[in-house]
Amino acid sequence: MRTGVVGLILPPTFPFLDMMWRICPALAVGCTVVVLVPPATPTPLLLAQLAGELAPFPGILNVISGPDSLGPVLAAQPGVQKVAFCGATEEGRALRRTLAGWGPELGLALAAESLLLLTEVADVDSAVEGIVDAAWSDRSPGGLRLLIQEAVWDETMRRLQERMGRLRCGRGLDGAVDMGARGAAARDLAQRYVREAQSQGAQVFQAGSVPSDSPFFPPTLVSDLPPASPCAQAEVPWPLVVASPFRTVKEALAVANGTPRGGSASVWSERLGQALELAYGLQVGTVWINAHGLRDPAVPTGGCKESGSSWHGGQDGLYEYLRPSGTPAWIPYLSKTLNYDAFGLALPSTLPAGPETGPAPPYGLFVGGRFQAPGARSSRPIRDSQGSLHGYVAEGGAKDIRGAVEAAHQAAPGWMSQSPAARAALLWALAAALQRREPNLVSRLERHGVELKVAKVEVELSVKRLRAWGARVQAQGCALQVAELRGPVLQLREPLGVLAIVCPDEWPLLAFVSLLAPALVHGNTVVLVPSGACPIPALEVCQEMATLLPAGLVNVVTGDQDHLTRCLALHQDIQALWYFGSAQGSQFVEWASAGNLKLVWVNRGCPRAWDQEAEGAGPELGRRAARTKALWLPMGD
């Protein structure tokens, strides 16, 4: 069902076509839109005029012209269910922090930089045309990072500089001109970058006939920039191209993936196998092979890592403005007194437990495929519904989280390269093992006050869900047919990476399994914090996983939920965090995710009906467990 009121915040010099690509799907699924645009830009005025012409339905599209500071104000309005932000990375981060706890879902589309990878077996002349299209035209969204294989470095530089000499800059509306200007702010940004790059030892080449008056900035090629310099890490502004060499395909992938941004990239190579290897290995939202900048409304366009999580085009673009039927509207759950610096910082001390009925060895942390002692070398007691001691579990801390995330990253490449069938087989084996453990699990649940019948249902459903998820995931990718393109566009679903999950207290076993299964089956590796009140069933499952699953695939850390949540939310190398705890915790998670802009899914403190199919095993889980990549393959010889 549709989301409701959508707030859209746009940067200056945003193309009209991109505005339409974001507004039209929202209107099409039935949402109404409020657009906040910066003052003093002419394009939004056209938008406002169009909005005014929607006579039968006044108010479905509204345009407000105002400064950036109105963004949080817009988001805080009651009834706004989603905020989509397009613009610079730092502003997106600040908005994420400001909006923590306010309720609306935040979609970010940041950083317009793209990448062009030129191998030695490419058609260099065509790649040079691709560079011109990508960086020095009015269609280009931002600057370009250019990676050139060393063997063709000299040739490419020569052709590029020759081609730059023929570029013509001038007023954008003049038909014979290649590129126009984008305002004084953009020019100043480019100027600053060039100066800094030169001071760090780079070679700068500028050419093309440029009118001498501002705000025109000539097409610029920066090379020999040392990789360790700050400029190499910063986003490349328009209209700059920063070129660096690479020796092998492996090095190319390492260099290309070595930035926090992951928007779009193109691979130029006439060898099919090599081109696909690079395309699959690049961590970006869109890959073009032997082309650059192709777009179509039927193909999802978005990014990953710090380029933001919002998509437009294709099915993913529609899902941005939809939410599962029956979900209540988001309301603010903001706690103004939440101290972000102090949340979960201190570990509450635990009193020693009373007399025990029998020796019960404490459960360790399940990290790296085996149970190990926690760094703090202490345990916490778990009490059952009567108040007597059920067992001891490890008290995990920051060091343990770090170890768990490392183990998950180590297991990730192997798990990602497994076929869906292999993953399904492992999940089936786990389901069978759980079934064998049923009496044990039921008794554990009963001790925590769960009725026998309900406990049996819980275990059964867990087994069923493991099997169901295994069967549900098909092979990667479907091919889209795009008008005016000869050749397919592959829509791939790729794993996110390392997924951290904080499990809820309700349905301790079922929720644990319902969250674990979709995450695993889409190729992610997982770090879980089980239910605080009743972690023992989860730990029992870990005993089965120790023998069945590869080491590091699933890591379970017990301990104080708030403290562990803090560690996970602030960790820069976790790609997504699913939090099902308290409202305060949800707010903290949203705030802290701004650090590396990880994807978050919080429950805002509301319990979820895990036993219902829709909420416990619905398509929403599958959608959130993976990300899309569009792979364009124009054909022709």
Add this chain to the structure above:
Amino acid sequence: MSAHQQGTELDLSWISKIQVNKPAVLRRAEQIQARRPVKKEWQAAWLLKAVTCIDLTTLSGDDTASNIQRLCYKAKYPIREDLLKALNMHDKGITTAAVCVYPARVCDAVKALKAAGCDIPVASVATGFPAGQTHLKTRLEEIRLAVEDGATEIDVVINRTLVLTGQWKGSDFIKTSTGKETVNATFPVAIVMLRAIRDFFWKTGNKVGFKPAGGIRSAKDSLVWLSLIKEELGDEWMKPELFRIGASTLLADIERQIYHHVTGRYAAYHDLPMS
């Protein structure tokens, strides 16, 4: 006509390293037609430049001395005198670059040009035009006879059998095709050929000319060809020594465009002298 090529050693490794990505070339071809439009007096200037690069051609089975004479006269006076006067270009010696005919008609062409007092070269197609499937002896004899009759340029049809078996030879100009095929001069093909010319120039310093032929009928097309040359190769190639357009009806369309520029009205075909 530029000096003859010195030539270089045949190095087939140059060819094997070449990669051409067709979808990208097609995109570039589309793009070049949309950008760089030329208007008003600049368009008139570019059209006159295009006229000076035309190889005015007649290659029909029923060519006789009379239509050759008409063609040669048109080559000497491609644009009507009063139109040129209005553009102040009547004393710049605007003629087409050459006249291109079958070998049997070279005599007639030379005679007609001498009578008109014009020194533009006569080009002849030769070597079994258009298929090239005749004996080497007769092909060489054709060239010799055409040159004897007064032709100073020869459009040679290469032996496709040799090409398909990898045996190449060099030349001063490269031409897109005979002009008698089903698909002749298209922009994607031209882009690849022009890039090859530029690479050859960078490697050896020798400038090879380019001649698209066949299917170029509109003045707008001729402007696109000129801007393609300018973009890919540069201004030095926009001269009759290095660039020719093989065309017959193109001249009429260019003349009509110039008529429109000068008078503001569209001409009928009978308003302007036939070629």
